[in-house]
Amino acid sequence: MNTVTITITKQPELFIEAECFSPDALAGKSADAISKLPIYIGKTTETVGDYFAVDGNAGATAAETKLVIKGDTSRVKYIGSKMTAGEVVINGNADMYVGNFMSGGKITAKGNIGHFAATSMSGGEIIVEGNAGNYLAASYRGDWRGMSGGKITVLGNVGSDCATFITGGEIVIGGNVDVHVMTHADGGKVIIKGNAKSRLGGQASRGEIYLFGTVDVMMPGYAYSEDVELEVAGTKAKFAVYNGDLGERHPTRKGQPIYAKLYLKK
Amino acid sequence: MTEILIKNGFVFDPTQEIKGDKKDIAVKDGKIVDKVSSSAKVIDATGMTVMAGGVDIHTHVAGAKVNVGRNFRPEDKLQAVYEPARGVRHMSGGYSVPTVFKTAYKYADLGYTTVFEAAMPPLYARHTHEEMRDTPILDQGAFPMFGNNWFMLDYLKNQEYDNAAAYIAWLLRSTKGYGIKCVNPGGTEAWGWGLNCLTVNDPVPYFEITPREIISGLINANESLLLPHSMHLHGNNLGNPGNYTTTLDSLKIAEGVKTDNKFGREQVLHHTHIQFHSYGGTTWADFESKGPEVMDYINKNKNITCDIGFVTLDETTTMTGDGPFEHHLTALNHLKWANTDVEVECGSGIVPYVYSKDVYVCGVQWSIGLEMALLAKDHMRCHLTTDHPNAGPFTRYPRVMKWLMNQESREALLHTMKNEDKVRDRSSLSSIDRELTLYEIAMMTRAGTAKALGLADRCGGLGIGLQADIAVYPFNPETDGNDAEKIEWAFGNAVYLVKDGQIIINDSEIVSNGNKKTYWVDVTTNPNKQVERDISEMFTKYYTVTEKNYDVEEHAFMKNPFVIKVDATQ
Numbered sequence: 072m073n074t075v076t077i078t079i080t081k082q083p084e085l086f087i088e089a090e091c092f093s094p095d096a097l098a099g100k101s102a103d104a105i106s107k108l109p110i111y112i113g114k115t116t117e118t119v120g121d122y123f124a125v126d127g128n129a130g131a132t133a134a135e136t137k138l139v140i141k142g143d144t145s146r147v148k149y150i151g152s153k154m155t156a157g158e159v160v161i162n163g164n165a166d167m168y169v170g171n172f173m174s175g176g177k178i179t180a181k182g183n184i185g186h187f188a189a190t191s192m193s194g195g196e197i198i199v200e201g202n203a204g205n206y207l208a209a210s211y212r213g214d215w216r217g218m219s220g221g222k223i224t225v226l227g228n229v230g231s232d233c234a235t236f237i238t239g240g241e242i243v244i245g246g247n248v249d250v251h252v253m254t255h256a257d258g259g260k261v262i263i264k265g266n267a268k269s270r271l272g273g274q275a276s277r278g279e280i281y282l283f284g285t286v287d288v289m290m291p292g293y294a295y296s297e298d299v300e301l302e303v304a305g306t307k308a309k310f311a312v313y314n315g316d317l318g319e320r321h322p323t324r325k326g327q328p329i330y331a332k333l334y335l336k337k
Numbered sequence: 338m339t340e341i342l343i344k345n346g347f348v349f350d351p352t353q354e355i356k357g358d359k360k361d362i363a364v365k366d367g368k369i370v371d372k373v374s375s376s377a378k379v380i381d382a383t384g385m386t387v388m389a390g391g392v393d394i395h396t397h398v399a400g401a402k403v404n405v406g407r408n409f410r411p412e413d414k415l416q417a418v419y420e421p422a423r424g425v426r427h428m429s430g431g432y433s434v435p436t437v438f439k440t441a442y443k444y445a446d447l448g449y450t451t452v453f454e455a456a457m458p459p460l461y462a463r464h465t466h467e468e469m470r471d472t473p474i475l476d477q478g479a480f481p482m483f484g485n486n487w488f489m490l491d492y493l494k495n496q497e498y499d500n501a502a503a504y505i506a507w508l509l510r511s512t513k514g515y516g517i518k519c520v521n522p523g524g525t526e527a528w529g530w531g532l533n534c535l536t537v538n539d540p541v542p543y544f545e546i547t548p549r550e551i552i553s554g555l556i557n558a559n560e561s562l563l564l565p566h567s568m569h570l571h572g573n574n575l576g577n578p579g580n581y582t583t584t585l586d587s588l589k590i591a592e593g594v595k596t597d598n599k600f601g602r603e604q605v606l607h608h609t610h611i612q613f614h615s616y617g618g619t620t621w622a623d624f625e626s627k628g629p630e631v632m633d634y635i636n637k638n639k640n641i642t643c644d645i646g647f648v649t650l651d652e653t654t655t656m657t658g659d660g661p662f663e664h665h666l667t668a669l670n671h672l673k674w675a676n677t678d679v680e681v682e683c684g685s686g687i688v689p690y691v692y693s694k695d696v697y698v699c700g701v702q703w704s705i706g707l708e709m710a711l712l713a714k715d716h717m718r719c720h721l722t723t724d725h726p727n728a729g730p731f732t733r734y735p736r737v738m739k740w741l742m743n744q745e746s747r748e749a750l751l752h753t754m755k756n757e758d759k760v761r762d763r764s765s766l767s768s769i770d771r772e773l774t775l776y777e778i779a780m781m782t783r784a785g786t787a788k789a790l791g792l793a794d795r796c797g798g799l800g801i802g803l804q805a806d807i808a809v810y811p812f813n814p815e816t817d818g819n820d821a822e823k824i825e826w827a828f829g830n831a832v833y834l835v836k837d838g839q840i841i842i843n844d845s846e847i848v849s850n851g852n853k854k855t856y857w858v859d860v861t862t863n864p865n866k867q868v869e870r871d872i873s874e875m876f877t878k879y880y881t882v883t884e885k886n887y888d889v890e891e892h893a894f895m896k897n898p899f900v901i902k903v904d905a906t907q
Contacts, residue, residue, distance in 0.1 A: 214412035215672055215689075320671065 072137050072158070073130035075105065077123045079142035085113045086166060087122060092150045094136035094157025094176060097129040105129065133157040133176065140165075148185070151178045154195070167204070170197050173221065186230065189223055191216060192240065197223045205230035205249070208242055218242075218259060234261050237278060243304055253278050256331055262304050275331035276319045281310070283336045292316035293333055301334070310334035340365045340373040341835060343807060346382030347814050349775050350389060351717065351784035352798030356776045357814050362387060364805040367838030371801055378840075380833050384813040388779050390450030390806025390836060392797050394786040395569070395609045395644050396725040398440045399454045399468035399479070401461040402656045402685045405675050406434040406726070410654055410689060425850055433653040433726040437472040441850075443732050445474050445841055448808025448831040451787070451796050454479040455569070455609065455724075456520060456658045458679040459486075460880075460887070462512035466894040469855055474841055476796075476899075478856035480569050481512045482658050482683045484519035484551055485526040487544075487879075488871065493554035494546040502558045503865035506905070507872065513857040513889045513898065516566035516790075517559050520658035522551035524573050525684045528661040535574045537586045548573050552590045556605055562860050562905045565600040565791025567642070569607045575662050576613050581627035584614040585634055591641055600791030603639065607789055610646025610724040611635075612706040621698055626764035628709040636714040642789045644720035647706035647737045649729025650699060650750075652691045657727060660684035681879050692729065694753065700760035702728075707740055707747060708766045711773070716780035717788060734782070735828035739821050741773040746821040775814055791901075792856075809833035854897035861904050 075097055088111040091097065097105055106120030119125060130136040134156035144150070145164035152168055155175045164182035171190035178197045186204035189197055191211055203225045209232055210217030217236030228246035235251070237259035247265035254270070256278035266284035273290055281303045293315035300309050314330035321328040341364040348360040363373040397403055407413075410433075417439075419430030429439035444452055457465045457479040469477045483489050483505065492501040505517060523541035524534040530542040537549040552570060559568045572587040574580040591606040608614070617627035635641050655666060660676055663686025667674035675687040692699040706728070713719035721738070725731035740747050751767065754760050761767045773781075787797020795804050812827035834842035841851050876884050891898040 210412075211415060212411040213409065213673075214415070 072135050074127050074137045074139060075102070075129050076126040076139045076141060077105075077119070078126070079122060079144055079147070080124050081122050082143070083112050083122060083146055085146075087112055087147045088149055089119070089147050090149045090152055091119065092138065092140065092147070092159070093152055093154040094129070094133035094138055094159065095154050097138060098133045098136050098157075099129060099131055101128045102126060130157075145182075151176075154178075164201065170195070173197070183227070189218065189221075192218045192221045192223070194220045196221060199223070199225040199227065202227035202246070203229045205232050206235065207233045208237065208240070209233070209235035215255070217255075228265070234259060237261075247284070253280055253331070264304070272315055272331045272333055274319055275316050276321050277329055278331045279334065280332070281334045281336075283308070286335065289313075290315060292318045298337065299334075303334070309337045311337055339838070340377035341380060341805070341838065341840070342373050342377040343380045343382050343387060343809065343833070343835075346385050346387035346809060348387045348799065349779040350799040351776060351780045352389075352793065353800055355799070356774075360387075362799055362807060364807070364835060364838050367805055369799055369801055369803050369805050369807075380809065382809045382833070384816075385832060386775060386810040386812045386814060386827070387799075388448065388808050388810070389783045389787075389798050389803070390796060390808055390834070391444075391448050391782045392451040392786040392790065392792065393444070393449055393722065393731070394453055394607070394720050394790060395455040395722045396452055396731055397455060397656055397727070398452060398725065399437065399472060399477070400457055400465035401677070402456070402658075402687055403434060404464070404468070405677075406654045406656050406687050407431060407436070409673065409675050409687065410434060413654065416652065424846070424848070426847055433651070433730045435730075437468055441472045441474040442847055445834050445847060446831055447731070447734055447829055448810060448834055449475070450806040450808075450834070450836045451476040451792070453477065453515065453790065456518055456685070457481045457512065457514060458658070458683050458685065459508055459512045459514075460679050460682055460882070462514070462889045463894055466513060466855070466889050470894060470896040472853065473850035474836065474853055476836075476854050476856065478515035480516045480518035480566075481508055481514035482518045482520050483508075483555060484522035485524070485683045487526075487681050488875065489551065489555070490523070490526065490541060490544040490546050493550055494544055498554065498557060498561070499863075500865060500868050500871075501554060502561050502905070503862045503868040504872070505558055506562060506860040506862045507868065509858050509860060511888050513855070513891065513895060515856050515858055516564055516569055517555055518569045518571075519552065519555050520571045520683065521573055521575065521662065522548040522555075522570075524548070525658060525660045528664075528684065529678060533661040535577070536583050537573060537590070539573075549586070549590060552587055556591060556594055560594065560596055560598075560605060562862070563598045563903050564858060564860065565598065565602065565901055565903070566789065567596070567602060567604045567607050569609060571609050571657070571659065572614050574614075575610075575657075575659055576616070576666070578616050578618040578620055578624045581615050581617055581631055584608070584611070584631055588631075588634055588638070588641055592638070594640060596640065598791065601788060601793045602791045604642040604718065604789060605640045606642075608635075608641065608643045610722065610728065611643040612646045612648065612702065612709060612728065613724070615705055615709060624698060624701060624763065626701060626705045626708060628705045629712055629765060632709045632712045632719075635718065636712075639718075642718040642720070642785070644722040644724075644786075645706045645710050646722055646724035646728045647710070648692050648699065648702040649723055649733035649736060650692045650694045650703055651729045651733065652689070653726045653729055654687060655690045655727045656685065656687040658683050658685045660686045662686070663688050666690065680881060681875065694750065695755035697756035697759045697763075700751075700754050700756060701763045704760060704764035704766040708764050708769065710741055710781070711766075711769045711771045716773070716777045717785040719781060720786050720789070721778070721781040732829070735825045738778055738828050739825040742775075742778065742824055743819045743821040744770055744772055772819060805835055805838040807833075807835040852897065854899040855895045856899050856901060858901045858903060861902070861906055863906050
């Protein structure tokens, strides 16, 4: 696997839209060619070389390419966007759209990432050692097809509207989460190790939420069904299971309706 | 003004029965003429197809519901990324609900020059005209909706036909409308009461009038007003299994009605997106095509025209003045739904829809459209539309042409369908080996539509004296035969487009935003004090706006208004 190291050399006055910061866009290109790729700042088009130092050539394919981003990239958007394979390591923070529409490969962010990360993600893995912003793994604005596969692990906190319209895949949140988790979900799984605020699984028809901490306000559309003993994310515990959202239509299997399930640790 | 000579192309023009002869077309002062001077700009169309500019009789490209569609489907832009401005082109984007600019550029690429917005809620006429004003290149016009209007329901129920006609004339003048559109007659109003009219005999609550009386009343009013276009009907019970009986009942209402107009129009009823109205079966499980039955009736009755509404198997946005249907649709596909009740007049709804070739119902819908077009005997009376964006975006017209002109491409698609056998079983499409010719396509897309709209003396053909709307396609009928992929590519990429004698597309590049005009119809009727009183009373009692804020003023809302004056005082 070839490693391309991109180090930020100059902070932009506005924000950089770096749609080329993914193994797919870099594959087959030399360091020199990469520094000539376009990036967008406001309405102007500039090149990677204007703001970044590029070191190392990319592999022949995305799968053979590892991209390491160094320095303070908290003003850089679209890192790992639409990637299908390969690896991206972000050493600092990143702005919006990390790994959106990602279908494969791995992204590791050592700092925080911004809003709208992993939009409609369908595969691959994202690990965030810091916090993630709002709309993590939500669907694209207006779309009814959100995250469908892959795994996201956030060690810190996550903002609001996480996993809207999720249909598959898994999200593990080490810290706390803001309002609206798995709204409109039709599958998928979210594990919250910290605390939640409110509106967990609103309008969800399928999917599972596991909550280890506390919830401020429960949704009125969830009804208690039973207690179960489960091992979740390596922890064995007793959970109270709630079925919902009862205000929604639900698919049936063998005549029994399938509900979204909310597991609250007892 | 410049002169243009389009040399050596293969010309297809049903209005003059020209079937691919090599001919030169001369243009002077915006009109087609028999010859031009030697200083004319020469367009070399050697090896290319030349047709009149396309005329779309039914499409949804401007107005309140189109704009709601744009607003509530941001994800539609994912299917077609915004293109930046280039040359004379503005930034443009959107797929099934494109921006006004993209609408114009894409229609131009398709060689279309005249496009009619098929459903204008009278109350939102100002919005509709503002969008049409901002749509460059294309000549446009809009049909206001009458089928659920309280005035109409009242007048027709009491058989006050003169009052009905006078009101229609007033409304066309106020909203700068072109003709009478009727969407789910009575049904949209009934839905305000939680009901619908699924047959032509279901009474509308409170008004106690049936769709049959509404359709018949509007046809007769249309003929008494001598309008250029006929009554334009979207019948009851759209999109439901077994609805073909309602459709036949609706079509039969036109039996025996004769037309009397000076625009060359022969039909008294245009039934739109007939594909959606030709379903058999009782549920989605035994759903099947009744296209042959409906088309057989249309073939036999010369005073009816129709457009098909081909399903193109894309992800699209459905939008119609048929409010109850959209509610029904959102219950079927569980996707988001927007709805409006337009006070006193009509309503509408919007739902995204994914026509997938692997869903058998969609496959059958696709088959029905093609089946009907292939069984049509007179393509001057059977037009090509996708009811844009309901059955698919208009940008797919070339693909529909491909399917119509090439049996192999139909078979190839059927073969990739997940429920191939079931789809083949539910319609007669696989047994039809007919392939339409370019001449028939020209009938379906310009000559026939222009005639049905009463615009045959202006567009839709290449006869001397007609408006110089001319499209040149990179398709050589001698060497390209019916090469499927070539058809789809060529008819979506006009090399030259001339409109009103002005070059819009030169060498495949849009070079001008043209000088679009907006058609509307001004009918003079005998003075009618009763209707005047009724209108002012209705505005005082029910409307949230005043008459002064309702009227579409030409100078403020329209670009190059082009009024067609009709005297119906007799």
